[in-house]
Amino acid sequence: MATLIAIPFSFVLGFLSARNLMKHNPITFTIYNTIRFISNFTRSIEPLIWAIIFSAWVYIGPFAGMLGLLIHTISSLTKQYSEQIEDIDIGTSEAIEATGAHPLQVIWFAVVPQIIIPFLSFTIYRWDINVRMATIVGLVGGGGIGTILMQYLGLAQWNEVGLIVMMIAIVVWVMDYVSARVREALM
Numbered sequence: 001m002a003t004l005i006a007i008p009f010s011f012v013l014g015f016l017s018a019r020n021l022m023k024h025n026p027i028t029f030t031i032y033n034t035i036r037f038i039s040n041f042t043r044s045i046e047p048l049i050w051a052i053i054f055s056a057w058v059y060i061g062p063f064a065g066m067l068g069l070l071i072h073t074i075s076s077l078t079k080q081y082s083e084q085i086e087d088i089d090i091g092t093s094e095a096i097e098a099t100g101a102h103p104l105q106v107i108w109f110a111v112v113p114q115i116i117i118p119f120l121s122f123t124i125y126r127w128d129i130n131v132r133m134a135t136i137v138g139l140v141g142g143g144g145i146g147t148i149l150m151q152y153l154g155l156a157q158w159n160e161v162g163l164i165v166m167m168i169a170i171v172v173w174v175m176d177y178v179s180a181r182v183r184e185a186l187m
Contacts, residue, residue, distance in 0.1 A: 002069035003127040014081025043075035065137040
């Protein structure tokens with residue numbers, strides 16, 4: 001859920017925090033600096049800490065864990081997306097601008113085609129990270145499989161602990177395999 005909810009926010013914020021798109025006007029440059037600052041701050045705090053913070057606000061459970069992953073995912077994807085936008089070939093943008101296109105048309109026809117595949121790759125990779133991180137977030141009360149794992153550990157039910165660890169490893173392996181195939185198909 002954290003990854004799915006983060007995608008549209010990160011997509012928009014990625015454009016607003018790309019220096020090459022926002023440096024032309026003092027207002028947009030202020031927006032760029034503000035978003036960059038907030039993104040860097042929220043990204044510097046690990047999802048585990050965010051989950052603990054949200055556990056105090058919305059009570060212990062899966063919602064707090066999802067919010068912790070959401071905040072970190074938005075800031076991480078925003079950073080990756082903005083850096084990809086900053087690395088585009090500027091020649092295409094200049095050519096479209098020379099035709100008198102509106103800035104949104106320049107973004108849609110010159111920037112988006114150059115970044116869509118890296119964006120998908122970053123998003124799939126972040127989804128993979130979030131699935132692995134969800135277990136750790138669950139250990140601090142963020143709900144999900146991590147909470148169940150802690151309960152079985154506390155009760156010394158080693159067969160269940162072993163099964164959960166094996167299932168986590170299998171899910172991570174399958175996701176890694178699927179994400180590698182999807183990225184390979186996109187390239």
